[in-house]
Amino acid sequence: MKYVTKFRSPNYNSRKNSKIQLIIIHYTALKNIEDAISYLCNKEKKVSSHYLISQNGTIYNLVKDKFRAWHAGEAFWQDSTDINSISIGIELDYSPRGKNNKFSLKMLNSLKKLILKLKKNYKININSIIAHSDIAPYRKKDPGKHFPWKSLSSSKLVLNTKKLNRVKFKIIEDWFDNHNLKLKKEKIILALSLIGYDTRKVYQNNKLYNQLILAYRIKYLRSEDKIKNKSIYTVLITHLFSFMLTKS
Numbered sequence: 060m061k062y063v064t065k066f067r068s069p070n071y072n073s074r075k076n077s078k079i080q081l082i083i084i085h086y087t088a089l090k091n092i093e094d095a096i097s098y099l100c101n102k103e104k105k106v107s108s109h110y111l112i113s114q115n116g117t118i119y120n121l122v123k124d125k126f127r128a129w130h131a132g133e134a135f136w137q138d139s140t141d142i143n144s145i146s147i148g149i150e151l152d153y154s155p156r157g158k159n160n161k162f163s164l165k166m167l168n169s170l171k172k173l174i175l176k177l178k179k180n181y182k183i184n185i186n187s188i189i190a191h192s193d194i195a196p197y198r199k200k201d202p203g204k205h206f207p208w209k210s211l212s213s214s215k216l217v218l219n220t221k222k223l224n225r226v227k228f229k230i231i232e233d234w235f236d237n238h239n240l241k242l243k244k245e246k247i248i249l250a251l252s253l254i255g256y257d258t259r260k261v262y263q264n265n266k267l268y269n270q271l272i273l274a275y276r277i278k279y280l281r282s283e284d285k286i287k288n289k290s291i292y293t294v295l296i297t298h299l300f301s302f303m304l305t306k307s
């Protein structure tokens with residue numbers, strides 16, 4: 060795979076022996092690729108990403124994988140809060156309000172190839188290919204509600220939460236019962252927490268709970284219209300089951 064390496068960001072430091080475990084997908088929210096390059100390579104901005112993918116599918120490698128790029132900010136996943144040390148950040152040249160407000164086919168093809176390569180190199184599991192909004196659901200929306208997760212799941216880069224059979228569903232339900240979890244909300248929060256989300260403040264705070272649910276729905280229920288109505292419960296239980304089976 061060919062990368063453009065003539066632009067380098069000074070915004071990184073050492074991973075201090077932390078292993079790469081996650082891939083985080085972002086959008087730049089800037090108006091074009093030139094702005095994105097100069098922003099991510101500007102020392103004063105103190106942000107960066109390992110990769111940046113343009114609308115025409117060019118992949119810019121701004122920070123070497125072995126270094127700790129600064130893309131996650133305040134974040135949480137699977138009990139880790141220093142996400143930059145354990146992740147690779149990929150920015151997409153996309154802004155919801157700009158002319159670059161489409162995820163082009165060329166961009167997505169390059170993204171998939173890049174993820175495949177990183178996944179293989181660092182033995183990253185599909186539960187660990189996630190959104191900025193997964194690790195910071197209370198402050199970040201990217202890559203946003205139009206990002207085609209479905210295309211990634213059909214390429215087996217994201218979990219496909221297709222229907223569970225009844226036996227498997229019952230295994231999880233029984234487990235909840237045995238642990239005295241009765242309320243659907245409690246079960247949902249526990250499932251999200253086991254998958255990796257930061258649920259520390261959502262029991263008491265409904266606004267945060269709704270933000271978390273929205274982040275989850277956008278990714279795994281996908282269709283915008285369905286987002287409002289369909290219960291996430293079945294999808295989440297399916298997800299949890301597959302997650303437990305594929306955890307390595």
Ligand SMILES: [Zn+2]
Nearest residue numbers: 085086191201
């Ligand atoms: Zn981001």
